[in-house]
Amino acid sequence: MTSVSIVGGSGYTGGELLRLLLFHPHCSVKQVTSERFAGKFVQNAHPNLRKATRLKFCAISELEPCDVLFLCLPHGQSMGRIDDFRGLAAKIIDLSADFRLKDTALYAEYYGREHERSDLLDTFVYGLPERHRDAIGRADFVACPGCNATATILALSPLQRRGLIESAVVEVKAGSSEGGNASSDASHHPERSGAVRSYKPTGHRHVAEMKQELPETTIYFSATSIEMVRGILATCHVFLSSDIAEKDVWKIYREDYADEPFIRIVKERSGIHRYPEPKLLAGTNYCDIGFERESNSNRLVVISAIDNLMKGAAGQAVQNFNLMLGLGETTGLEFPGLHPI
């Protein structure tokens, strides 16, 4: 039994992580912190966990040593306290953006300030198992990717590796949970319900991760918020540098992903679920990927879908945890999703 604790456990990502770890057969959740809820039962923030646990939140200052520490703090806070956290656990999985980028210039460009602990950047592995599985398996420190970056990189990676991308226009459609659990005018239900809102037409921070993982690839990125709580759909308009037929696209994606436990190629000739749909992925760690080749142009549309709180955050963190501890990669992540939903 591996003992784990969660730092910053009252938010949506922390709650999902707690849910997964409570039901994980090889770990035992020791502590979950929340400054706001310290002393209260975790079900105060996570009503789905009623009857599942009698854990209470504690303050960060009360943290005790454990085997693995998960960090779900707001962006910018992990780096400031990282030495404390390293004193508590030999292995750390950070779900924030703090240690994702290797290049401090890239960090400064996209986050608008200097990185405080650039000395540690090389010790963190970028936690996308489909690209860095072996390194994650050997790592003590893993930085989990952003949700938009996960969906985009997994969609484009097979093409990028083969040098097939001239440029790509990526448009992500995202649900409201992406914004976290703090209410605001923009998240007020009468305003947000039914909205299709251009959230970041240009300048999204996750582009930095795409640049790192897909070097030499020109990506134009936009994000739109739509009516949905969980889920991301990334539509990637890829302009191919050399002409390949749809059957070759099939071959490429099968080569790279047929053995991946959490990637499914979704491209049906008929029926109503012909391409990836995020609602079918709620609660799962899958990334579904489909594509359609435009005739008479060099465009290939690649479509990927994930649950932003799962494969885009907590689920991927557990996948990394499994790899770091040499456990079966899908342990605790078997939930297949609901239909209808």
Next chain:
Amino acid sequence: MTSVSIVGGSGYTGGELLRLLLFHPHCSVKQVTSERFAGKFVQNAHPNLRKATRLKFCAISELEPCDVLFLCLPHGQSMGRIDDFRGLAAKIIDLSADFRLKDTALYAEYYGREHERSDLLDTFVYGLPERHRDAIGRADFVACPGCNATATILALSPLQRRGLIESAVVEVKAGSSEGGNASSDASHHPERSGAVRSYKPTGHRHVAEMKQELPETTIYFSATSIEMVRGILATCHVFLSSDIAEKDVWKIYREDYADEPFIRIVKERSGIHRYPEPKLLAGTNYCDIGFERESNSNRLVVISAIDNLMKGAAGQAVQNFNLMLGLGETTGLEFPGLHPI
């Protein structure tokens, strides 16, 4: 041209009222107040009014005399400033709860404090035209009913008048705009979206208005918040004091409501829109009413639907305005609603 001003015009009710009055052929909007938005264009709070007006919000302290003053302040604020407002306009239409109740004991019971201006209660007419049309036509001061009260009273009134109600269990299903435009944890989209939430199983304040308007009638009231922005559906389980057949129920409702411009009896034998549905009423001033008589019991289920911001607030205020000024009752309220929506 009647000059009108709106006090408290940045909220949802104020915005709807402003929309209606801007397009009303017999009035000219002079001023709209908002302390928070003073000096800014009204479209900052009401984006649907872009290009429709160049009005700016002003502070209450800047109000000038006008013919009719509409008050859309939060509950409890109209009564404190009412003398100032009476100094500005000969006619006042209050959309808050402050002057709805005639009985100060009832006010104290439901609002938890003493009424500050009980001397004025008799000067305000309860602004439900289907029950008090003549008095409204003669009134200088009108207090517009609450939305739940409007839906319930209009549903039950024909039966109550005839002494047919032994008791009634009323369950209102309401949308999120009922809670106003201030964001909160409860209105945060990921929490509120798709919710079916018992908002007030017992103890709703609007019951006080039902008691006043439907005396000698025992009403058990509950309110549930559901996924919807605008709209109220009131399901009224009426236990009849004497046995009447469904065709007699038809007769009663036709007698009372056939000539009412804003009430429609909705009870179809087939099709998908057999009973009232609030979504079809968005933007309209209609109250749709239907019913079904249970065989083998003394229960009659009466169903009413309104748009809480229209017939439940701003629309009814304009209907009262038309009556007070001797205009056609439906002036400025002709919008029939959208389908599909």
Next chain:
Amino acid sequence: MTSVSIVGGSGYTGGELLRLLLFHPHCSVKQVTSERFAGKFVQNAHPNLRKATRLKFCAISELEPCDVLFLCLPHGQSMGRIDDFRGLAAKIIDLSADFRLKDTALYAEYYGREHERSDLLDTFVYGLPERHRDAIGRADFVACPGCNATATILALSPLQRRGLIESAVVEVKAGSSEGGNASSDASHHPERSGAVRSYKPTGHRHVAEMKQELPETTIYFSATSIEMVRGILATCHVFLSSDIAEKDVWKIYREDYADEPFIRIVKERSGIHRYPEPKLLAGTNYCDIGFERESNSNRLVVISAIDNLMKGAAGQAVQNFNLMLGLGETTGLEFPGLHPI
């Protein structure tokens, strides 16, 4: 390993059952029938099961013997073929309405025709474990309750047992999956989206089950369809025959349900999830129950929520399966639900 097959496996209930049984540690799914999809992979009807199984649908005529047979046929079809099914398996769990009622007169009254196999009615146990756990444990044939009946009976049972109910008005709010997977004008998205539709103001068939399980209890029932895919919220306005305080209500529900693995009492003094909410139950087998005692009347409002496809259908079927086979009652039903969703 218990071998199980599902008859009528292409619908929503059959799909949920298949999902649960595929991941159930003590059973192996042998066959799943669908006349429409025979020969096709189950993922054609259940896209969430992609990568989870390579099973194909077969025709009923191809069914082979197995240990336990689950019947998910449309109402009225199980009884006609029941002898065939009994020839295939020693234990049968029927999810349709065919064998729920013991009283043929009640069946005829609510289903509008004579029961074809009244000789078998006594052999089926009504599959509500919280009321008939021991009998289910000994049974070879179990008829699973309807979803509205489950939510209502579980909400009222503790009061009914103690003779505390004078009468009850029950209003169920239900999602669109209750209607099954066949499209219709009423389920067409532009019409059904955002609807609050009086589906059965009176005369719902599930009342028959309530009458059977809660004898001597007068129930007035209505059902309203709302914007939601999965879930039922039953608001039960109970008129008490003797005065009891809220703390005694607490005591009663705790006495009956504290040890029930799938019932949670949800009644918080603060926060946004103070009462049961169906969306938190999607995919779980929980029935959440809360209540509020009205001061100054004899009304107690009891609120219950379930996932209609889980505790209201497939989940309860698996719970019954576990009991019939002497397995841990919660086996395969541990999923705690998602938040936010």
Next chain:
Amino acid sequence: MTSVSIVGGSGYTGGELLRLLLFHPHCSVKQVTSERFAGKFVQNAHPNLRKATRLKFCAISELEPCDVLFLCLPHGQSMGRIDDFRGLAAKIIDLSADFRLKDTALYAEYYGREHERSDLLDTFVYGLPERHRDAIGRADFVACPGCNATATILALSPLQRRGLIESAVVEVKAGSSEGGNASSDASHHPERSGAVRSYKPTGHRHVAEMKQELPETTIYFSATSIEMVRGILATCHVFLSSDIAEKDVWKIYREDYADEPFIRIVKERSGIHRYPEPKLLAGTNYCDIGFERESNSNRLVVISAIDNLMKGAAGQAVQNFNLMLGLGETTGLEFPGLHPI
């Protein structure tokens, strides 16, 4: 008073048109056809029109002469009967795709068959007033644009006119009413609710209109269905052929559109409605357009929103009607939309 009739009036577009024309001050609706509903009140198909009219549907064979005939038939049917219709009315406004394209080769390419009446193509004016106002004013026959084409062409036209577009990737997010009022597996509420579904990653028919109206412009088009009933949001990633600053983009759009009654430039520095949002346009004839210039690239993101049934269909048809008859262009189209909604 102009007498008008609607052919094919039971669908969503026909219903919206009927609503607009019933309330239009300068026309009188003579007949509305529906083969399926012939002899029934129009409210059977359009429940929002209860109490607004006592019109009944008639069969096409019963049509009498009128001043203007609106055609809302399914694509491919207007052209077959056009001679009959021309015999009935001097002016025809066709809302189908039949007479939009001037080039028969383009028609054949996108609609997969030869055009039956290519002799008439030149007599129809493409009914996009912002581009062809004068021609429409002189026309007897107008073909109204498709909804996706309207949103895209209005977004790109100012840039295209000035030769500024190198290429554009256009991604449209559309609601469920776009698919019409016939139910299907794909429109079944449990499947369609909350969906984000790649509807046409490539090969959408409306591209033909874009090619015609924006010649020499390379457009890559995709359409995604999202949770929404009405509305279209087109996100246009424009790759500029010459470098222009954001303030110049402002200037260009203001130059072309400042005087357009139905176009609003929406680009706020703060607040929650910074860019066009289709839900605010429900029931209006507006096309809202915004943009954001990416720094460090030649991309300009242009965002446009319309109500697909209004500016994308019935509203634009009435706008054309007004122009053809020399009426005020906004007559009958003054509704500003609702907020919140």
